[in-house]
Amino acid sequence: MLMKVLIRADGGCNIGMGHIMRMLVLADKLKAFSEVVFVCRKNGEFETGVRFIEAYGYPVFTVNGEAIIDELAGIGGDCLITDSYDVDESYFRRTGDIFGKTGYMDDLNKVRISTDFIINQNIYARDLGYEKYEGTVLLLGTQYALLRDEFRGLPARKMKRNVKSVLVTLGGSDPQNLTEKLALKLGRAFPRITFHIIAGPSFIHVDSLEAAAGENIVIHREPKMSALMMQCDAAVSACGSTVYELCVCGTPIIGVITADNQVMTARSMDNIGAMKYAAGAGEIVRHLESLDYETRARMSETARKLVDGNGSIRVSEQIRKIICKK
Numbered sequence: 001m002l003m004k005v006l007i008r009a010d011g012g013c014n015i016g017m018g019h020i021m022r023m024l025v026l027a028d029k030l031k032a033f034s035e036v037v038f039v040c041r042k043n044g045e046f047e048t049g050v051r052f053i054e055a056y057g058y059p060v061f062t063v064n065g066e067a068i069i070d071e072l073a074g075i076g077g078d079c080l081i082t083d084s085y086d087v088d089e090s091y092f093r094r095t096g097d098i099f100g101k102t103g104y105m106d107d108l109n110k111v112r113i114s115t116d117f118i119i120n121q122n123i124y125a126r127d128l129g130y131e132k133y134e135g136t137v138l139l140l141g142t143q144y145a146l147l148r149d150e151f152r153g154l155p156a157r158k159m160k161r162n163v164k165s166v167l168v169t170l171g172g173s174d175p176q177n178l179t180e181k182l183a184l185k186l187g188r189a190f191p192r193i194t195f196h197i198i199a200g201p202s203f204i205h206v207d208s209l210e211a212a213a214g215e216n217i218v219i220h221r222e223p224k225m226s227a228l229m230m231q232c233d234a235a236v237s238a239c240g241s242t243v244y245e246l247c248v249c250g251t252p253i254i255g256v257i258t259a260d261n262q263v264m265t266a267r268s269m270d271n272i273g274a275m276k277y278a279a280g281a282g283e284i285v286r287h288l289e290s291l292d293y294e295t296r297a298r299m300s301e302t303a304r305k306l307v308d309g310n311g312s313i314r315v316s317e318q319i320r321k322i323i324c325k326k
Contacts, residue, residue, distance in 0.1 A: 003034040003323055004077035008084055010041050011049030016171050017200065018240050019083045020049045024056055025146040029316030039075060041065045073098045079323050087111060101323050107261050116322050119315055121145040121244065123268045123306065139318055145244040145311040150226040152309040157250035157300055160233055161293050167228060167235040169198040169242055171258055177205045178258065180212060182281055187214045189285050196220060196232055234291055236284055239266040247274065247307040250300035254278050254287045274303040
């Protein structure tokens with residue numbers, strides 16, 4: 001009989017799709033030994049996330065979130081995995097009493113986390129000083145990065161002498177429409193470079209972006225990201241989970257902070273030379289101008305040492321052992 005794993009995560013136009021995207025990666029591995037269902041809030045802000053999960057074929061229980069503990073208890077399961085910032089110490093204590101096993105996908109270590117396992121895939125995870133409760137398994141660092149199967153077993157990058165194509169990806173929703181502003185600035189500043197712009201699953205400014213785009217701007221809605229990352233000579237990227245995908249591909253990264261939870265990633269990767277962090281559009285332009293062959297080769301080599309693409313396999317195997325442990 002299959003075990004039942006609940007994944008609590010939300011995504012939408014305002015909070016982005018990062019939590020859902022990485023949980024879908026994990027779900028695809030967990031379903032080999034368990035029934036996986038998602039639990040999402042159901043108001044209008046999160047409808048995009050719910051539809052996205054359902055399109056992947058997973059059942060979704062929608063909750064109002066006002067009595068989340070009772071709602072989770074009503075659904076039931078063998079394990080609850082939470083990927084949300086809307087939690088506190090009481091949440092972990094109470095859900096731990098309800099479910100046989102619990103886990104938390106964390107980025108910040110802002111609250112006391114009493115769960116059976118904690119996942120933090122970020123480069124800075126080991127610097128956060130997690131309090132390890134008895135029996136808690138800590139899965140910390142980029143070796144646990146939850147990436148899709150398309151990022152496994154990629155060939156070595158063939159570095160070109162000059163930058164001819166650049167990927168621009170600022171998140172799945174980009175409610176502030178930074179993508180359009182930046183794309184237009186870069187398109188004018190570098191007329192000989194082709195900019196490949198990602199308009200993600202909940203991106204709401206496609207029409208205005210298409211209307212404003214110049215000849216050297218190509219807009220992608222649902223590309224195969226690994227292929228596009230391997231194709232491009234550099235990337236301008238928000239400093240969320242996408243940077244770890246770029247690392248596997250060895251694509252030199254100019255990092256942009258689009259949310260507060262990306263600050264530590266940007267600083268850490270800049271410090272080791274895997275990224276050039278840019279504080280604004282002007283600095284992005286300057287960094288692009290500085291990406292000569294030797295600089296890109298060093299950045300690419302450093303980045304590829306960080307992530308190997310097998311993190312989801314490592315995480316799911318650890319979770320299987322934890323759930324099955326008598």
